[in-house]
Amino acid sequence: MAITGGRSLVSSSPDFSLDGQKLLVCTGNTVSIFSTSTGLKMMELEGHTALVTSVVVTRVSSSATKVPCFCWTSSLDGTIRYWDFSVPEVIKTVDVRVPIFAMVIPDVFGSVASGGSGKPPDRFAFISAKGDCKANKNGKPLHGQIWRCNLVKGSLSGAILAETRYPVSLAVSTSGEFVGIHKKRKACIWKILAKDSTCDVKKITLHHTKSLSVLAFHPTERIVAAGDVVGRILIWRDFGNRTFGGSGVTKGREARNDEERPEVRGDDDADSCSTWHWHPTEVKVLRFSSDGAYLYSGAREGVLVVWQLETGNKKFLPRIGSPLLYFNFADSPDTSLSSISCADNQIHLLTMPAMRISKSISGIKPRCSYPETYKGLTSRVAFDHSAGLVATCTENYCVQLYSLSDDREVSQVQVCERNYQPNDDTTLFVAILAVSMDGSKLSTVEVQLPEEELGGLVCLKFWDQTRSGEFSLSTPIYEPHGDAGVSAIAFHPTRDMAVTSSFGGNFKIWVRRHNMKQTNTVPSISGWSCHSVGSYKKTPMTAASFSADGSVLAVASENVISLWDPDRNVLVALIGETLAPINKLCFIGKSDYLVSLSRGSRPQLCVWSMAKLSISWSYKLHAEAVTAFDGSCFAVLALVAQSPGQIVTDATMTQSMDGVILIFDAENPVPLAIWSVQKAKGGEISFIFSNLNSHHEKVSDDELPTLMLAYVSGDQEYVVFDPYCKDQSTKRNKTSSAILPETGNFGYMSIYGELPQLGSKMEKISSPAFAPSDKPWETIFSGSTHALPPLKKLCAAFLESF
Template sequence: MAASNLQPHTIPLPQSPAKVKAPSKKGKGKARDPATAAPKRRVQVSQSEPSSPSWDWTSLTDSLVSNVAPTFTKDGSYFFSLVGASVRIYAVATGKVVSTLSIPRPTGYDASGDILTCAVLNPHNAFQLITGSVAGVLAVWDFLEGSLLQTVDISQTVQHMCVHENFKDTVFVTASRPGKKGVVDENGVVLRVSLKPPDAASQSTIQKSSEITPIGKVRLPTGLAFSPSGGWLVAIAGHKAYVASTASLRSGFTKYVSPERLTCIAFHPSEDYFATGDEKGSIRLWYCLDHLPIKPVGVEKKTQTTTMHWHAHPVASLAFTANGAYLLSGGEESVLVIWQLHTGKREFLPRIGSPIKTISVSKATTSGDEEYLLGLADATYAFVGAASLKVTRSYSRIKLDPTSVPNAPSTSKHSTAPLAVHSLTSTLILPSSHPAVSRREREDKPIEPCRIERVTISHSGDWMATIDIREGDENIHGESYLKIWRWDRKTGFWILNTRVDRPHGLEKITDVSLSPAPEGQPLLLVTAGGDKNVKTWRIRTTKNKSGPPEEFWVARSTSSLQKETPSHVSWSPDASLLAVTLPHRVVLFTPSTNLLRHSLALPECGAVNAAHFIGKAGRYLAVVGAIDLVLWDLVTQRVCWHHKSSSHIRALVSHPREDTFMILLSPSSEDRPKSRVAVFSVNSAQPTKTLSVPFGFRNVVWYPLAASSFSLVGITHDWKVVVLGDGIHAHVPKDEGTVSRELASHSAPYRRTLFQDIFGKSAFGEQALAASGSQSFASASISRPWTGREGAEVFEGAAYLMPPLEKLFEPLMSGFLKPRAAEDSALPSTVVDMDVDMEGDAPPTTLVGVDSRRTVDKEEMGAMIDLFKAHTLKAKAPVVMGGSGTKPNGLVNGKVNGVSSRVPSSAHKPNGVPTPSKVVVNNASESPALVNGKKRKKSLG
């Protein structure tokens, strides 16, 4: 790259806009002095913020993992999961989202705060779902048709909801009024809400309830449930369980005190007692419903409970099995505990893979056994068989949620997250969704997990470097690792190649980057650290006697930067320059020689945060400050222009093929985050366009999307992965089921019955389905290649429940053995090998095959029967004696007394019909002639 002897400190720079004085009318102002003023065509200062239309974006992940347990449909074919402001309907058999229920919003409506908090099935209509939200809206859905039937606004945040068949068109909720800045008030109330609107508002879109009756006040409610008989309503909040008799709701609650804060509740399916979990890991069974005082208002009581304890951390969820004999519990330990209530014994299903947040039980039906559905913190749904106590199947989705660990330092909205795009596989490198360690028992402070702070991938996609750190405390030493991984193209995995412990000593690593490595240049890695050094690393190759040469990374050079801590490093596109950002300047190095080429001091920027090369040629350098953006021309050694923004500049992303780039501006308010994206050209300080997106970002990088002028991928503040770009919806199709759709009766997920496992599917059912011209979504999605083990599960049942073996043989064999395809009938028959010594000058024999298209009449069939009777049942096979043995049917293998023996071709041919020892039907229209030879293979037909 061309360089000049002109140094940056000799170039006149414009003053900060805040210090520029207006020129006087006499023309004697300082700005008029040509010796101190920069040319206007070179420097442009802009403070204006144009209007910001919305930019196209689509989400690749879920924004939240709901704490609400999924609800099953009555037949167990589907379950409902709350995701943000929508309800997703999953097929149990396939795990796919078949429909999504979302309340229609007007254009420009911000639904980020309208989060769904609860959902229940209507006890009087099994095809209706009722949901509650933070916005205080109760919605009634017909999920079969995917239509919204009714919306009722109660103007209070709905936290929990329960229903019972004894109360028609009525729901019971715990609600709180919104506090300041969107914070929900701790003081709540239990309400009885009628879903019937008043006559005057029956035709309006959003209706009001005709009757809302308060039952009692609660503080920080965490659960609400009905007894199976409907005679008792129980709410848990803080250290108390609030019990009310539904026969006299106006009498209010009786309060029962718990020694620990309660976290979850579950009612026994048939008896009037309930179980609660607390924050210390204890489970209590409450038998207090039959001993309520006559006047319960304002009464706090203690009652005898049965306590069960295993969990070391708060119990996240509880659920009784359908028969009421077992209680399921789970939490942060990633272990499902099954309690046998009558004996107190327990069983464990460990190593689930992630903390358990919810537990749901699907009732056993005629088409399947009872199953437990576990909702995990990493957005995975795992099904556990009640009989085997094993995870039968699990459905995972992309999820980034470090907030699953309380008080984790990465939960800050200002913390960054590693993000990179792997070009070889077109995949994203994202941070792990949950830590691999749990907290210590009886300690509120979590164990700080080892996490990846930064990641970089080479342009070829063969190498990746990560920075792994773990903060230390009084008990654990801090850790810092530089890990370099190599992509194995055969296996499709990243393999750790080199690990460097504490590459910058006890100081933190501030940045890491791999060089572009054009053809013919070695690949280099650069790291910057808090020890005020910049280090480069290279690949070393050593010979290996027993195999191919071995490659690993070693330190190449270390450069000290005069007691200044570098914050950012950037490579030029041709890897000829390395820009290192210091607090108040940017220095340019030549990586091949480690020589300092230039030092750019930009007083108008103040503190400098980063510097990026712009364009395919890398002629320009964009220097980013807190609110300032300066473009420097490396060839002319001049400031092209200066842009001052009214918002904080969060990141800069350069276009890889054009001389354009974008800057990401932080949201103006943390309560309602809304970022702006400004796209710039190197020719002007004014952005070519300014766009807005309804969230803030932790990190954003370039995403190579075809036919899009600018496309990005980023991680938002609420740990959602989104793709942004011009016309992004046309290039990133949505997943099937992301919109509301009708669930027809024939589209129910197919589940095989025991009868079908034994005798197979009904041919009449398949023909009827084909005749209707429709195929269910589930049946099409669960079709898999034949493995030969489809009928093996039949033998897993008890022997006395199985049918006789003669009934099983034919259906199982038809499943194990693949029938011959129709086109195979035209192939020649299998040749039967019979080693016979032939005379050297024997004439070639031509076999005439039988045409399979010829119709066999009764006369010919009768002749065949007579032949069979004459030569098989009555005739005796002649015996030919030989020196070495005998052979029936007159055939002698081998030589007798040194003479080659064979049966004359005319032997045993009554009526001209041959009678070989083995009959092989040849379906070919023509048979090839046998080849002459001393010894050859003979085929009979």
């Protein structure tokens, strides 16, 4: 059994259900449906075989008493699907045979029934797709195409509306009358005239001096807003009067002559153009309020700005903490919700008009960025083996604790008290992260880079877990190794002891003191202090690890491994040199073996015998991570070379390159099992316990925990599986059982009515906790070829799929 998760929540704009009680979010190949009251996942729409790029909830007329729950989705698999997400089930599939990067559907509030025929209306969708590569007048390739798709007939309608260098986003007016795109320094707008004609669109182009980044239409008037790459917002009023005809004059304004068109460039078809400028960076969010009185904007600085359209006055929702990507309203008279999608893989639900964050839906946050000189010298991911959590260093100076079984955030640790700043230069970051074996202790190293060779600082912090499950700061230690940086942290497996190694040529053993002096006014407190210091020939210390029982400490002095008694700080033995400096050490369970990883131009995986104090076997392998637990087996995540004999380096390896997970026995260099994975660059692996689904859950005395292997890819997607089980069937992460009650008929019957000869069985079936998919994690994981399920199980699964 395998569990997957960690998908992006902000790859596309989400959409609210008509009653505002659900939020539909594109997550990889599926659409996840969250409750807006609890923030928990309720169900998923599964069926697409590639990334879902858009979801559009549509209003339909229905005789059922329940609120209609229908939506359209598009995907890179080249299909558009129509869903009843109350079941959930797919009603219709339209195959356009081109990857769809964006989709908008004008007149989304039309009726599904036309008279009493029960047939859906003649509805069209505008799609931004990747088509056959053509060259423009300058010889540059054109990969993007704008098409109109007839959703009833299931085919593309008419000719290509526009071709672009790359697929672009689309904007549509509330009435469905106008559709637009931004194309470099131009805004292209089409007016839909007659849906049944082959020549039923007219187009105008508005020009600007800078490249545009986003477009938005006013809900009731001929006003279009655009944001550019330098942070300006342009408002064109009464556009298209000459080309489109009709009375398009904005309410309360008179038509102007060509000489009275302020800020309108050239012969652009608009009455006036005004410019607002507050954002210092590229505008990413632009959305009019439902009544058109206000315009919402956002950019990289993480501030939502509300502009009053008539006066230009503004107010703010500051300190959101991440660049803004999308902003949506719930189209329901009974709710005043809106959502903000942020670049840190988080969606905030706002209560309007107060703009108060009422709930947040969090995925795994992206890892923080590092200066080039620190890349490869940091440890950004750690695992809580006992609770099944992964801890990651994030951009906002936090450590996020994320449940791999529940696919949701458990808590956050604010390492540095500093507001988010959208600077390109990284001056402060969390470089190293470590979690104790029982998950009760956490250690971080934050680095403040010097400015003009002044003000640099390294701070080691120890954190203790409280009864509520949160972490509180126990001891901050400034400059733990003087002017030198910290290269690694390792906790003792059973005691309150830790070791830090330093590029300055020494390591320090830290212990927790519980017997600090108590006075009448100050209670006794505990804290971490230095127990001993060790070094070997003053060479940089690059890695450290405790043995399974904690009696031996292994420290890497570049190419040499030194073994120490941690209690007495005595050098016990030395192990021979490796080809390149060691950056990772790991004792293999309770066996007499130690594994080391070396990277760089001469990568190497070495297994050392502690009994013989010599190398047992090795591979010339570019390994990203290694993990081991009790026993003599260990797992390695390795990168695959691009061609035979080629060495993989940071310059030649990209996130899309494949890797492998290998299971070894310490005494045998032949792998016991091999799994191919994608996005292995920057990935991590670890053994965890699968039956601990929450941060507070304990293992019962009569239930033995199952040891599982967790793989987190370079883009934060993960899979948790049993490496020793042949049955590698998959399931999604758990969904909330508190699904809102549904009344009336579902799916087919809600549109066409109940069939007389068949009863509704859906009402008798309880809602599933999860909906398994055929191959939900094939993009990041595939099972070993010699560990297939028995033929009987394969046949049963095959027959049941029909």
